[in-house]
Amino acid sequence: MNQTIPHWLEKQFELNPNRPAIEFENGEVLTFSELRKESRQAAAGMKELGVKAGDHIALLVTNSRQAPIFIHAFSYIGAVGVMLNTRLTPTELAFQLEDAEVTSLFAEESLYQQGKEAIQTTSLTQKDFHTLEDCPRLSEESELKSTLHLEDPFTMMYTSGTTGQPKAVVHSYGNHWFSAISSALNLGLSSHDKWLLCLPVFHVGGFSILMKNVIYGMPISLFASFDEDKVNQQILHNQVTIVSVVTVMLQRLLDNLEERFYPSAFRCMLLGGGPAPKPLLEEAHDKSIPVFQTYGMTETSSQISTLSPGDAFRKVGSSGKALHTADLIVEAEKPGEVGEILVCGPMVSDGYYKHQERKSPWLRTGDLGYLDEEGFLYIVDRVKDVIISGGENVYPAEIESVLTGIRGVKEAGVAGVQDNQWGEVPAAFLVMEPEAEADVKEMYEYCTLHLAKFKIPHSFHVVKELPRNASNKILRRKLTDTLKDGE
Amino acid sequence: MNQTIPHWLEKQFELNPNRPAIEFENGEVLTFSELRKESRQAAAGMKELGVKAGDHIALLVTNSRQAPIFIHAFSYIGAVGVMLNTRLTPTELAFQLEDAEVTSLFAEESLYQQGKEAIQTTSLTQKDFHTLEDCPRLSEESELKSTLHLEDPFTMMYTSGTTGQPKAVVHSYGNHWFSAISSALNLGLSSHDKWLLCLPVFHVGGFSILMKNVIYGMPISLFASFDEDKVNQQILHNQVTIVSVVTVMLQRLLDNLEERFYPSAFRCMLLGGGPAPKPLLEEAHDKSIPVFQTYGMTETSSQISTLSPGDAFRKVGSSGKALHTADLIVEAEKPGEVGEILVCGPMVSDGYYKHQERKSPWLRTGDLGYLDEEGFLYIVDRVKDVIISGGENVYPAEIESVLTGIRGVKEAGVAGVQDNQWGEVPAAFLVMEPEAEADVKEMYEYCTLHLAKFKIPHSFHVVKELPRNASNKILRRKLTDTLKDGE
Structure with missing residues (x-):
């Protein structure tokens, strides 16, 4: 079986050139054709600066207009994108730059100082450091990739590091692709969908929405940061049908919503980022908001277990069942007891950069949970907490x-x-x-x-x-x- | 990347045990739980008869209640199913049984005589020949597969053989899986979908609907044969939203429909099986029937190019564009000219049984077509015709x-x-x-x-x-x- 697919943005350019791809808060809209063009121009510019296939290139960006463009530029070159967390200290960034064997750092203009300080203690020099604004845009003469091999590495993201030394999770194109597909099999896929992205794109939860954007050919609304009033406006008045949030965001959306109700076309509030307090879920339930709690982590390329539309109101508090291509078990002595959660599936990363590859198909998550008598997952806590x-x-x-x-x-x-x-x-x-x-x-x-x-x-x-x-x-x-x- | 997914019917049993899986013409409905149970019982029975993983087992069935059950039984054992065309003569069947190195033949009771005659001139003996009705059903003690490897072979189907000596196309699980997923990315996926299957299941067009059934978790309506009045009744009154047809069927559906109109929930008439006459497409267009012309063949595990919902009425006569994971080119001197169609993608079979594997990712289809200035495919004819x-x-x-x-x-x-x-x-x-x-x-x-x-x-x-x-x-x-x- 041929594990190669057409480059997803090339495919959207072929299928839906004039469809809106990304809407920004200021009202600007990029069509798939425009997103492709700018991504290819940035890719050609990066090549001009010496970036080659297989290089590890770090990206220090907020949820800006340039972020998706440079992410797709990596894929046109075949470079591996190391997604840096903008909230890290220069010392923490330096560790990641060294550990991931990064050869160039590209940063937003506004993060220039942070990037500059970060490279001080690394082997990177000023000539390996570029701002996105300074990177040339060339009109597509250089050879860019037209296909993607599902086995090839695409991104590295350091695990949140709430415990222990951070490690770089390596995601293949296939990890991201299977993640997007498995979500579509769970939530369905409609030509009316528009997904709002207000999570940081350097984390897998936000990044995965950029992938769904180009894999489905679905418009997204890209927010620089979370603002409950603006997000509610998008849902109430701008045809947003799906939003991914974490618990505090949901709370703030509900507080801001007051007596208003979401339109019936709004079909999914995808809630990740750990266990959610029951009172919050009940409040959302009372407001008829379809909250689908999810369970996932960087290693699983975002959600791996999610509540289904049919069960959202019946199983409040559960993270549902493992997605279509995934499997999940709880390591406990008796069914129904709390134990460590193990997962597997084609969206699960093969391992961490420079660490031994996992031998078993099963990933030990370090999270505790239990399955109820119908097999629905409830997250209990981190093993270490x-x-x-x-x-x-x-x-x-x-x-x-x-x-x-x-x-x-x-x-x-x-x-x-x-x-x-x-x-x-x-x-x-x-x-x-x-x-x-x-x-x-x-x-x-x-x-x-x-x-x-x-x-x-x-x-x-x-x-x-x-x-x-x-x-x-x-x-x-x-x-x-x-x-x-x-x- | 782990190329293993949970067995699709096990997954549906986990996610949607009580959802209707298959409706039959007599009103009987099998839920996913029941379909799984019967498939496992048949698999255990086949194992009792000596069928092992890797065996080539021929299946001689119409669109009967037992057909999907035995097809899934193969996958629970890991046997390769050789799907025989019931309209073939005993001599033609014998050729396929020998050529595909079949070790057992399972036939419907009603096709017993045909099977018996077929094995006469082969190395198969009466003890290698079973009717589905005689195959024992055992309650699941034997070890059955709980996962599917996308690379493993699942089916063999002989090419229609309108020209030349028939060859067995080998399909992997991944070929069928990517085909189903690519169709979902094109047509979307709704929890209200119900797909009517009235094409023979021994051909890839019909078979692919059995795959969508278990991969999406979508109900299907299985028809023993095509009957325009009954199919129209299903669309008009039984919430069927998608039907796959060939040209003559569409014509008969339209004639039978007379002054009636399909409900707005009916969203797709998927038309395959070769070029369609323009007057027919125009008649469908006048009746607001969303006909999506497709292009595909046994080697591509059904459609590989299909008109999209947004273009159905704008590009009447075109087979659309290559599906999301596929690529398609026309080998012509100038853009827009007629030439042979070449296709590639993960739904394209690696090759024919006992023939040399294709070296290029591109499959030469033997079909002639051209692309219009927007890249839409128009099928012209078979090269050989x-x-x-x-x-x-x-x-x-x-x-x-x-x-x-x-x-x-x-x-x-x-x-x-x-x-x-x-x-x-x-x-x-x-x-x-x-x-x-x-x-x-x-x-x-x-x-x-x-x-x-x-x-x-x-x-x-x-x-x-x-x-x-x-x-x-x-x-x-x-x-x-x-x-x-x-x-």
Whole structure:
């Protein structure tokens, strides 16, 4: 079987040249023909600067107009794109540039200083460092790729690194392609679809929407950053049918929505980025918002398990079942028990750059979950975040979900602290609503109603904000840092 | 990248156990759970009879209830299914059984005699011959496959054999999978879809609908044979949204439809099996029927080029563009000229059983076509059916298309006959409407209005029916046999 497909943007140029590909916040629209043309011109320019097939090229970009253009430029050259997180420090960036054996860095003009500082401690010199604005645009004389081999590497992304040393996940074209296809098999595919992208494109969740854009030939709306009012406007008035969000975004969308309702054409709020508090899901349910909770990670090229349209309202809180081409098991002694989640499928990366390739088809996710009697997945927590208190497993996410149900609590994080008697005990970190006061006694009583005794936080700490990584996941191990500083 | 996916029927059992999978004409419905159970029971029974992974097992079936069950049974064992054409003579069947190195033949009870005669001249004995009805059904104790490797062979189908010695096209699981996915990317995918299957399942056009059934998790309506009234009833009153047909079927559907119109939910009449007469397409157009003409063959695992929903009414007569994962070129000196069509993509079979594997990714189709200025494909004819008359290329399909526009002409076939002056000249073979009379003078005059002089048939022959193969394609080389008999 021939594992080669036409270059996806060439194919869209052939099939849908005049269809809108990307809408920007300022109202500009690029058609597939225009997106192709600009991507090819950037590719030719990069070649002029010496970029070759197989090179590892780092990209330091926000969700800007140039981001998709340079991402597609990589694929026209056959270079591997190392997607850098713009929120990292120069030291962290330098580690990734070295570790990924990057030969050139391309950065947005606005991130020039950050890039410049990053290369100081690396083997890269100023001549290996370019801004996107300075990269020449050439009108397509150079030879560009017209096909894509599904086995070839396309991107590297460092894992969020909430724990341990970051490693570069290598994604092939096929990983991204199978991910997009599997999502379409789950959600269906309509010529009326428009997907709003407000997650960072340097993370796989945002990046995957750029892939769906060119694999399906579907218009997307690209947002520089998340803004609940603008996103709601897009859904209410600009025919957006699907949005990918993480928990805090959903909360802010709901708060902003107030008494309004989404149009019936809006068909999917794809919710990723970890376990979601039940009160939030119930609030969305009450507003008839079709929230499809997903489970995935950088290694799985975004979602690998997602709730289906038919089950969205029946299985609130579940991340559904493994997508069509994927498989998922929970390593537990008995069915229904909590255990580590293992996944496999053609969207799962073969491994990390410069690390030994995984021997088994199964990837150990480091996440805990269980399957209900119908086989629906419920995420419990990270293996490493589990608090062991008096021999009992305590899952921070479960406690956080209860805490966010307390009146006045906006966000909650839970982590373990040392305890002489129990080994570890849970501590709660709360961000309160602007006007709200924290009444610890009331909170404690609320918890006794909803949690077993050993799960009730031993202390409640009001903080201004929770430490989060660039994908808005709570960094639980940093919660207790606040504690040390504050006490 | 891991080229393994969960067994598609296992996946549907996991995702949609209680969704209707197959509806039969008698009203019976099999859910995905039931289809899986029966397929597994048949697989276990076949194993009991000695069938092993890798065996070549021939299947002699009509579009019966048992057909999909045994096809899936093959995949649960890992056996390769050799799909036999029920309209073949015992001698033709014997050739295929020997050529494909078949070790067992499974036939429907009603085809027992045909199977028995076929094995007489082969190395198969009576103990290698089973009826589906006699095959035991065992409740799943034996080990069955839970995954499918996209590279593994799944089916063999002999090419229609309108010319030359038949050869077995070997399809991998991946060929069928990519074909189904590419069609979904073109047509979209809705949870309301129901596809009607009235083409023989032993041909790739019908077989591919059984694949979409389990790959999408989409209900299908399986018809034992084509009946225009019943098919129209399904579209008008039973929520069928897509039907695959060949030209004669479309004509009969239109005649039967009379003044009625299809509901707006009916979204696609997928028309394959060769060039279609323009008057027919125009009639469908006038009735607002979304006909998507397709181009494909056994080697491409069904359609490889199809008109898109957006172009159905704008490009009547075109077979559209190559599907998302496929590519297509016309080998001509200048753009827009007629030439042989070459195709490639992951749905294209690697080759024929016991023949050398194709070295180039491109498959020479033996079909002639051209691309218009927007890149839309128009099929002209088979390379081998071209009539060379006085040095000019004459394409029978073009003449047939004109002839079917004549009042009273129901079907038309054109083939070349020897001519002393011109080398070859076209001869017309016509099936008239029941009440109609053939007026040769009138026909000739009609042709002079629509065809260049060298394309006008030198003789007109009224026949009761046109010789067609089991996929309803006109066997042009047999047209002139009628002539020899009749004159």
